[in-house]
Amino acid sequence: MERRPGVPRLLREINDRAALDLLLATGPMTRGQIGDLTGLSKVTASQTLSRLEERGLVEVVGTQAGGRGPNAALYSVVSSSAYVAGLEVGPQLISAVVADIHGHTVAEVSVDPNGHDDPVPVVHGAVVKACRSAKVSMAKLRGLVIGTPGVVDPRTGDVRFSFDLPGWHEGSHEELAATFKSEVTIENDVNLAAIAERSDGAAQGRDDFVLLWASRGLGLAVVLGGKLHRGRSGSAGEIGYLPVPGVPLAEDIRAEPGRLPSLAGGLQSLVSAVAVEELARAYGFAAGDASQSVKRAIEAGPAGAPLLDELAGRLALGVASVCVILDPGLVVLAGEMAHEGGTALTSRIEEAVARICPVRPQVVTSTVEQNPVLRGAVLAALDQAREDLLRT
Numbered sequence: 001m002e003r004r005p006g007v008p009r010l011l012r013e014i015n016d017r018a019a020l021d022l023l024l025a026t027g028p029m030t031r032g033q034i035g036d037l038t039g040l041s042k043v044t045a046s047q048t049l050s051r052l053e054e055r056g057l058v059e060v061v062g063t064q065a066g067g068r069g070p071n072a073a074l075y076s077v078v079s080s081s082a083y084v085a086g087l088e089v090g091p092q093l094i095s096a097v098v099a100d101i102h103g104h105t106v107a108e109v110s111v112d113p114n115g116h117d118d119p120v121p122v123v124h125g126a127v128v129k130a131c132r133s134a135k136v137s138m139a140k141l142r143g144l145v146i147g148t149p150g151v152v153d154p155r156t157g158d159v160r161f162s163f164d165l166p167g168w169h170e171g172s173h174e175e176l177a178a179t180f181k182s183e184v185t186i187e188n189d190v191n192l193a194a195i196a197e198r199s200d201g202a203a204q205g206r207d208d209f210v211l212l213w214a215s216r217g218l219g220l221a222v223v224l225g226g227k228l229h230r231g232r233s234g235s236a237g238e239i240g241y242l243p244v245p246g247v248p249l250a251e252d253i254r255a256e257p258g259r260l261p262s263l264a265g266g267l268q269s270l271v272s273a274v275a276v277e278e279l280a281r282a283y284g285f286a287a288g289d290a291s292q293s294v295k296r297a298i299e300a301g302p303a304g305a306p307l308l309d310e311l312a313g314r315l316a317l318g319v320a321s322v323c324v325i326l327d328p329g330l331v332v333l334a335g336e337m338a339h340e341g342g343t344a345l346t347s348r349i350e351e352a353v354a355r356i357c358p359v360r361p362q363v364v365t366s367t368v369e370q371n372p373v374l375r376g377a378v379l380a381a382l383d384q385a386r387e388d389l390l391r392t
Contacts, residue, residue: 015040015048017390020057023077024101024386028061030072049075057081057389077101083136084143084385085127086377088189089113091149091164094122095371096130098141099378101385107134108374117167119148120175127180142388143381144180147189147373149217152234157186160234163217183384189213190237190334191228192376193368194221197332199379201368208328211366212239212319215335218268220322239318240268270314276337283307291336298344308341312348316356319349323359334366341365 018038023029029037035045052058059078063071079100087096094111111126113119123146131138150162159168176184194211197203203211207226213219220237222229229236243249248265269275273290280286280293285300285307287293294311297304319331333346342365350363368375 012048012051015044016051019045019048020052020077020390021386023058023075024389028074028076030064030074032072034075079104080140082142082385082389083134083140084378084381085130085141085145086374086379086381087123087126087144087146088371088373088377089119089123089146089148089165094126095374096126097374097378098130098134098136099382101142101382101389103378103382105378106136107131109133118169119165119167120172120179123176124179138180141180141182143384144182145185145187145192145377145381145384146176147187147192147377149189149219151238152186152188152230154230154232154234157184159186185380185384187377187380188219188221188230188234188237189373190219190221191230192380193334193366193372194223194228194332195376195379196368196370196372197334197366198223198226200370200375201366201372202332202364203330206330208326209330209332210322210326210328211332211334212315212338213335214271214315214333214337216273218271218318220318222322222326222328224326224328239322240266240272242267242318242321244270244317267314267318271311271318273337276311279310280307283310289336291340294337294345295340298341308344308348311337311341312345313352315345316349316352319361319363320353320357320359323353323361324357327359327361329361331361331363332366333363334368334372338365 019034022034022037031045031049035042040048049058057078058075060073061076062074064074065071079102082101083098085096085098087094094113096109097105098107099105107130109126109130111122111129113122116122148159149164150159150168153160157173158170162168173186190211190213193213197211203209209223211221218240220239222237244267247269276290277286277293283306285293285296285304287296297307346363346365354360366372
């Protein structure tokens with residue numbers, strides 16, 4: 001470990017970082033407030049802010065009325081000092097957002113990936129398009145996070161396999177880093193949704209919770225001690241492959257890339273969008289897609305209760321299996337079906353779990369208003385960018 005003596009230069013670096021970190025975390029503040037919260041004297045706080053202003057990192061954005069003297073200047077981190085990009089890569093659409101260092105969106109674009117087998121050039125094109133729309137140089141991107149379905153190997157950063165996006169291959173992560181000439185992170189999309197939920201949604205202030213994503217397929221994110229639990233190989237949360245009595249096992253899952261998740265066996269064969277639509281058809285509520293079928297069942301009142309009970313019982317199998325092992329206390333249901341199901345679905349899941357295991361978790365619907373995967377990607381990229389800004 002490098003040992004550095006407490007020389008003035010090092011002390012200045014520490015003070016600069018403390019002030020910048022505080023402004024990034026809390027927003028505009030006066031010199032006096034920065035001094036009080038960092039422990040710096042008024043003189044030292046002034047010198048610190050002057051250095052940050054000279055570097056183009058901090059600026060005066062207004063004033064705050066005080067006592068008898070003149071109003072105090074309010075300082076904030078310069079929005080254009082750094083930017084980040086967050087992406088959601090899906091089989092039918094790639095969405096990209098560019099945000100400033102405060103997390104404010106400055107551009108959002110979409111790209112059709114159809115006709116492209118390799119996601120690397122398509123991702124690059126989406127970021128280029130977003131940066132042009134934002135009128136931001138790609139050189140100013142200090143964080144880039146990509147959300148995608150599939151298992152991401154935490155050791156290599158590559159997607160090991162994905163049903164919906166078989167084009168991901170070994171070396172994709174390295175190719176992207178070389179293309180952008182900067183650090184790039186590929187992350188499971190449900191994990192990013194959990195990051196957004198903890199920041200902006202129903203899991204705010206919760207260090208332990210799980211997020212169950214019910215959409216075309218089934219996914220789970222696990223947050224323990226305030227950190228995502230990915231597992232050694234990145235497969236933690238792949239609950240769709242959970243063996244369920246009476247349901248075929250998920251065998252030879254890599255044999256047919258791109259096949260529908262409902263055909264792979266395990267729990268996902270009961271609760272994927274295809275399976276739910278088949279269930280809805282049996283109960284007379286088919287509506288073209290799973291989420292609309294759930295909506296129709298809820299609108300039908302008592303007549304739709306049997307379908308909701310059956311669906312909740314199937315989802316409860318996955319929730320119960322997680323809760324008896326991890327006991328997270330909170331389960332957030334997300335995805336299109338969760339949005340349409342609301343409390344009518346979550347309350348049934350909570351009751352069903354309580355009937356089959358000794359743990360009764362709180363089951364709630366996601367409250368993230370934005371696209372949760374994109375929002376999580378931006379938040380993760382902001383963590384990278386702010387650390388880079390503080391470090392440099």
